[in-house]
Amino acid sequence: MESTKVLRTFGDFFTERGHHQITGSTLRPEPGDPVLFTTSGMHPLTPYLDGRRRHPQRRLTNRQRCLRTTDLEEVGDRTHLTVFEMLGSWSLGDYSHEQSLRWGFELLTEGFGLDRLYVTVFGGNDELGPDLDSERVWHELGLSVERLVDDNWWSNGPTGPCGPDSEIFVWTGDTEPEGTPSTDSRWVEVWNHVHMRFHRYDDGLLRPVTPPNVDTGMGFERLLMLLQGVNSVYETDLFEPWTEHVNRLWHPDERSFRLLTDHLRSSIVVIGDGVRPSNTGQGYVLRRLIRRCLTTLYRLDPSYGLEELPVEVIEHTTGHFGQPDDPGSIRELLLDEERRFRRLIDRGRDRVLRLHQRGPLTETDFTFLHETHGLPREVVESVLPV
Incomplete structure (x- = not known):
């Protein structure tokens, strides 16, 4: 059915x-x-x-x-x-x-x-x-x-x-x-x-x-x-376009496929309902979803990015949920958030290396990186060298 x-x-x-x-x-x-x-x-x-x-x-x-x-x-x-x-x-x-x-x-x-x-x-x-x-x-x-x-x-x-x-x-x-x-x-x-x-x-x-x-x-x-x-x-028909494109583009393992699909799809729906990335409230939830997705993507291969994501999956998602947003503008917003994230990683890499020279990162270090430089622990552990 x-x-x-x-x-x-x-x-x-x-x-x-x-x-x-x-x-x-x-x-x-x-x-x-x-x-x-x-x-x-x-x-x-x-x-x-x-x-x-x-x-x-x-x-x-x-x-x-x-x-x-x-x-x-x-x-x-x-x-x-x-x-x-x-x-x-x-x-x-x-x-x-x-x-x-x-x-x-x-x-x-x-x-x-x-x-x-x-x-x-x-x-x-x-x-x-x-x-x-x-x-x-x-x-x-x-x-x-x-x-x-x-x-x-x-x-x-x-x-x-x-x-x-x-x-x-x-x-x-x-x-x-x-x-x-x-x-x-x-x-x-x-x-x-x-x-x-x-x-x-x-x-x-x-x-x-x-x-x-x-x-x-x-x-x-x-x-x-x-x-x-x-x-x-x-595996339902609801996710057919995602199955085709995510697996072809990034060749993830099963759990990574599910997280990428869920977080990208969820981000599209949240954006379609008028939320924009920010550091507080609804916008922070959206930013966290996008960055968890990007962290998973970069862990698979640092060369992977959302530039490859076709408009087709965005159209499929907004169409299913009856949202009026232009798929092209949603895609551009995702790409802009990715560019912000890449700059954050570039800035954070040197800070993490300096801290790591003293030994393994402590809980205090993780707190400092998050509160001062906006680097969540999962990003530091998954993307940056520790």
Whole structure:
């Protein structure tokens, strides 16, 4: 099932069940929002989920691009991306959590043809008992259930909306399913259904919300990986132009290919949403993504550079995300940032050599190079002689 058909199948399923399709927002939150970037599909809907605003529709669905810097160190495995998309559905005080679970099962099995599913539910703690209602629904649908605690309690922070959730996993192993989601990593999470039926207040107490909301989020790229029967998100049709050009241009090993592809693609999306490189805030995240990419590229071969990157992959990326930016201007911005980085390395090489003459670099040296000369540790260790 190609990516365009997956998006259409998801959207049609919920539209047919009375959900209003809303347009996913950019990666940049509204002014005044304390987070740098949109980190989840539900983030733009937070004012409606916590009761600050009232939405004219009670059933919603969308496709939202997100960015998480917390996953940067995990990029390079088969499922994590810096910029990714979430497919979401919401009930704002309308239908029940149990109905959401049944629809989720129907779409995954009948709409997408997935099988070998396993689910986890909230197993209870000192405040609340186990989520027996969700467990009952899953058993009625014929699925195995694992009870967990922290992994199946959703919250958006120390206070605010919260509640138990059900996570749906798909078996990706070559053998018959083994173990459970918490004991075997071949169970890959694809969809989370949150029952937002509580609010935690400043005094730490939980109080029920009436009526409760339902929030679901499904990783689009992971879903594609499962539907297309490939080993990683990078092998789906969504990444075909990147696979062709990155491998042909720079001949990276698998992990380097994934990091180069992820960071370049993410940088293009961030630029397309209006962010420009800087030393603070959103611009610093963009600069860090570009420089992590360049560090990987130079480690492969110091002669490699972004000059070889064709406009085609930029056009493919901005087209998929529906961004209006001119691909040529995005490419020029990337090249300008590379030129800045090369000058930084040229200036830093002599400073690093002088420090290294005294012996191996210390933590104090790394801190000095970063704070005084803008040379992150990963750059010093990977690109400059130490």
